[in-house]
Amino acid sequence: MTLTIAGLTVRAAAAGDADAVFGLLGQLSQSYAPERNAFDVTFESFVADDSYASLLVAEDADGVVRGYALTTVTRLLYTNGNSAQLQELVVDADVQGNGIGSALLEATERECMSHGVRQLTVPSRRAAGFYERLGYRSTADFLKRTFE
Numbered sequence: 001m002t003l004t005i006a007g008l009t010v011r012a013a014a015a016g017d018a019d020a021v022f023g024l025l026g027q028l029s030q031s032y033a034p035e036r037n038a039f040d041v042t043f044e045s046f047v048a049d050d051s052y053a054s055l056l057v058a059e060d061a062d063g064v065v066r067g068y069a070l071t072t073v074t075r076l077l078y079t080n081g082n083s084a085q086l087q088e089l090v091v092d093a094d095v096q097g098n099g100i101g102s103a104l105l106e107a108t109e110r111e112c113m114s115h116g117v118r119q120l121t122v123p124s125r126r127a128a129g130f131y132e133r134l135g136y137r138s139t140a141d142f143l144k145r146t147f148e
Contacts, residue, residue, distance in 0.1 A: 020065035
């Protein structure tokens with residue numbers, strides 16, 4: 001799937017996007033320090049379609065990757081089918097506010113609908129207002145426990 005909006009192209013990530021996505025990963029959060037070896041293994045599995053996930057990138061008219069969205073899909077009992085969760089959405093800080101996040105989310109939603117996904121959830125600590133402006137509503141608190 002490819003979506004083009006005002007000079008921005010959102011498409012499935014390819015192997016050649018690894019460096020750009022890894023560079024954006026550091027802007028996501030301070031919870032984890034990105035480790036390139038672990039990133040490479042996971043990125044390759046998403047690009048090779050070895051997992052039930054969607055990894056989309058947004059590139060500008062010059063072909064520079066400016067953001068990405070990673071969504072995982074699983075079957076749940078209570079949704080009577082597939083449920084998706086937007087795990088990561090990152091837009092380069094230098095170009096935030098230019099519609100790139102909205103374009104990535106729109107493409108993610110289209111991808112989900114084309115695969116029969118019944119709901120898309122978005123955990124967000126800092127960007128709830130962004131998602132609410134696009135029609136999402138808060139329905140739960142997400143709690144996390146990490147394992148070393």
